Amino acid sequence: MAAVLRAQALPTDSGAGQAVSVQPVVITLEEAIRRAETSDPAYATSRADRGVAGLDRSIAVSGLLPSVVYHNQAFYTQPNGLVNQAGQGVTAQPAPRFIANNAVREYASQASINDAVGLAGVAQVRRADAAAAQAAAELEIARRGLVAGVTGLFYSSLAADHKLQMAERAEQEADDFSSLTEKREQAREAAHADVVKAQLEKLQRDRGLEDARIAAEKARLELGVLLFADPRTPYTLSAPEAAPALASREEVEQAAAKNNPELKSALAALSVSNADVLAARAAYLPDLGLNVTYGIDAPQIAVNGPDKVRNLGYSASVTLDIPVWDWLSTEHKLKQSEIRRDAVKVALNATQRRLIADLDEAYSEAAAARDQLASLDQSVAAAAESLRLTKLRYAGGEGTVLEVVDAQDAFVLAQDAREDGRVRYETARANLQTLTGTL
Numbered sequence: 001m002a003a004v005l006r007a008q009a010l011p012t013d014s015g016a017g018q019a020v021s022v023q024p025v026v027i028t029l030e031e032a033i034r035r036a037e038t039s040d041p042a043y044a045t046s047r048a049d050r051g052v053a054g055l056d057r058s059i060a061v062s063g064l065l066p067s068v069v070y071h072n073q074a075f076y077t078q079p080n081g082l083v084n085q086a087g088q089g090v091t092a093q094p095a096p097r098f099i100a101n102n103a104v105r106e107y108a109s110q111a112s113i114n115d116a117v118g119l120a121g122v123a124q125v126r127r128a129d130a131a132a133a134q135a136a137a138e139l140e141i142a143r144r145g146l147v148a149g150v151t152g153l154f155y156s157s158l159a160a161d162h163k164l165q166m167a168e169r170a171e172q173e174a175d176d177f178s179s180l181t182e183k184r185e186q187a188r189e190a191a192h193a194d195v196v197k198a199q200l201e202k203l204q205r206d207r208g209l210e211d212a213r214i215a216a217e218k219a220r221l222e223l224g225v226l227l228f229a230d231p232r233t234p235y236t237l238s239a240p241e242a243a244p245a246l247a248s249r250e251e252v253e254q255a256a257a258k259n260n261p262e263l264k265s266a267l268a269a270l271s272v273s274n275a276d277v278l279a280a281r282a283a284y285l286p287d288l289g290l291n292v293t294y295g296i297d298a299p300q301i302a303v304n305g306p307d308k309v310r311n312l313g314y315s316a317s318v319t320l321d322i323p324v325w326d327w328l329s330t331e332h333k334l335k336q337s338e339i340r341r342d343a344v345k346v347a348l349n350a351t352q353r354r355l356i357a358d359l360d361e362a363y364s365e366a367a368a369a370r371d372q373l374a375s376l377d378q379s380v381a382a383a384a385e386s387l388r389l390t391k392l393r394y395a396g397g398e399g400t401v402l403e404v405v406d407a408q409d410a411f412v413l414a415q416d417a418r419e420d421g422r423v424r425y426e427t428a429r430a431n432l433q434t435l436t437g438t439l
Contacts, residue, residue, distance in 0.1 A: 024234040027227065029154050036150045036226040037143070046135075046142035053128075053135035060128035066115040071295075075106040093299070103299045110295030117290070119282035123275050130271030137265035144261065144434035150226060151430035152423070157219035158237045159419040160212070166415045167205070167212035170408065173387075174198070174205040177404060180395065194401040201405050208412075243425055246370050249363055252436050256359050259437025266344075266351040273341035280334040283326075289319040355435070362432040369425035376418040383407070383414040 027035075037043055079094035094104050181198040184190035224231035247255075296303070298311040305311045323330070390407040393399030 024236045026238050027154075027235050028238050029151065032154050032223070032227060033147055033150050035228075036146055039226055040146050043139075043142050043146050046139045050132075050135040050139040053132040057125070057128035057132045060121075060124045063116075063124060064121045066113050066290075069112045069114070071108060071110050071112055073108040074301075075101060075108075077101045077104050077106075079104050105299050106297070107299070107301040108295070108297045109301065110293050110297060113290075113292045115290045116287060118287035119285050120279055120287070123279035123282055126278065127272055127275030130268050130275055134265055134268035134272060137261045137268055140261035140437075141265060144437070148427075148430045148434045150223075152427045153219070153223045153226070154237065155239070155423045155426040157216070157223045158239055159423045160216040160219040161237065162419050163416055164209075164212045164216040166412065166419075167209040170412045171202070171205040171209045173408060174202040177391070177408070178202045180391075181401065189397060190401070197401045197405060201408065243370070243373055243422060244429070246366055246429065247436075252363055252432065253359065255436035256355065260355055260435060261437070262351055263355055266348040270341070270344050270348055273337070273344045276337040277334065277341055280330070280337045283323060283330040283333065286320055286322040289317075289321070291317045291319075359432075359435055362428065362435055366425065366428035366432050369421065369428045372421055373418075373425055376414070376421045379414045380411075380418050383411040387411045 077096035077098050080097040082095045083092040084095040096102070096104050178195070178198040178201070181190055181194045185192055185195050220235075221231050224233060224235070227233075227235065292314065293316070294314040296311045298305055300306075300311065303310070303312045387404075387407040387410070390399055390403050394401065394404050
């Protein structure tokens with residue numbers, strides 16, 4: 001298997017010695033989400049649960065409708081040595097040993113229509129409807145959780161790529177500065193301590209570059225697990241340079257009131273509990289059973305019997321089962337369902353309160369991250385200008401090596417902080433959108 005994966009990752013030869021280069025797949029956030037929805041096992045399980053719940057509803061509805069069975073049966077009963085006048089016609093025939101049977105030979109070929117009318121069936125349909133709605137809400141919860149997770153991985157990988165590029169530039173900057181200090185030492189314009197400090201800074205940037213390269217590879221592999229059969233498949237990420245705008249608080253609150261799946265799931269769970277209570281109460285009421293049978297039940301497998309007796313016919317029955325006494329089991333089952341319903345009501349109230357708190361927390365986090373993006377951009381610009389001026393001062397003999405190293409460190413930290421700030425804003429925005437259903 002490892003050899004197969006390596007072969008898939010390598011370019012293949014086409015023609016005589018001509019290698020076909022593998023172009024990296026361009027992945028946008030929307031494409032990443034689409035691919036993740038087809039490969040994430042938790043989301044697949046939720047989708048299967050939704051499909052099963054939908055079929056449960058169809059099964060519950062079918063329980064309210066008449067069922068049709070075409071029944072075929074043949075009996076043979078050992079005779080007891082006597083003859084009787086049982087069955088069609090006047091001809092005497094052997095009497096069966098089992099008194100429950102009508103004749104030694106008996107054939108049945110009948111279509112039977114059965115239906116049961118009761119409140120329990122209606123309660124089952126209501127419960128199946130509510131369970132299907134709850135499964136749909138749980139599927140939406142799983143989808144939004146997946147979307148939020150993919151968004152975090154997407155922008156974390158993108159930030160790791162950017163940090164790798166910045167680490168490469170910082171390493172080149174440190175190398176150039178090390179060369180500058182060596183030239184100034186040779187010109188007797190700087191002390192050897194400046195060269196040592198610059199070399200230490202270069203070694204640090206080399207280590208930072210290696211760490212950034214490993215971090216970028218890890219982030220790409222983590223995202224690649226959700227995107228490709230082989231996580232090592234080369235790909236590039238595409239995202240807009242400018243961060244998207246944040247919706248107003250009023251828009252967010254309105255969307256959360258209409259589209260929050262956690263609230264829908266809690267409401268559906270309450271409907272399931274109400275249906276369970278109704279089903280428990282249905283045990284107090286009688287059940288009506290209907291049966292219509294049409295066909296043959298005779299000693300001959302024929303439409304007409306001896307002496308032109310008509311074997312083909314029908315029968316109908318109506319049964320009414322009235323519950324009288326069950327040692328309070330129905331009452332206790334009703335109390336059980338009511339206790340569970342009360343617990344579900346508490347959970348619904350907690351979900352409503354949690355939604356209000358989560359909404360305020362998520363919006364505050366997204367707003368703070370958005371406001372800090374402009375400040376982080378200014379910090380990067382200021383750090384870049386400070387580094388440029390500090391290097392000019394050092395080249396002119398007015399600055400110290402420590403000032404240049406500090407300016408280099410400040411510039412790298414400012415760039416890393418800006419990338420982390422973008423990830424923070426996108427993650428907070430995704431979390432907010434999972435609450436409002438707008439992602």
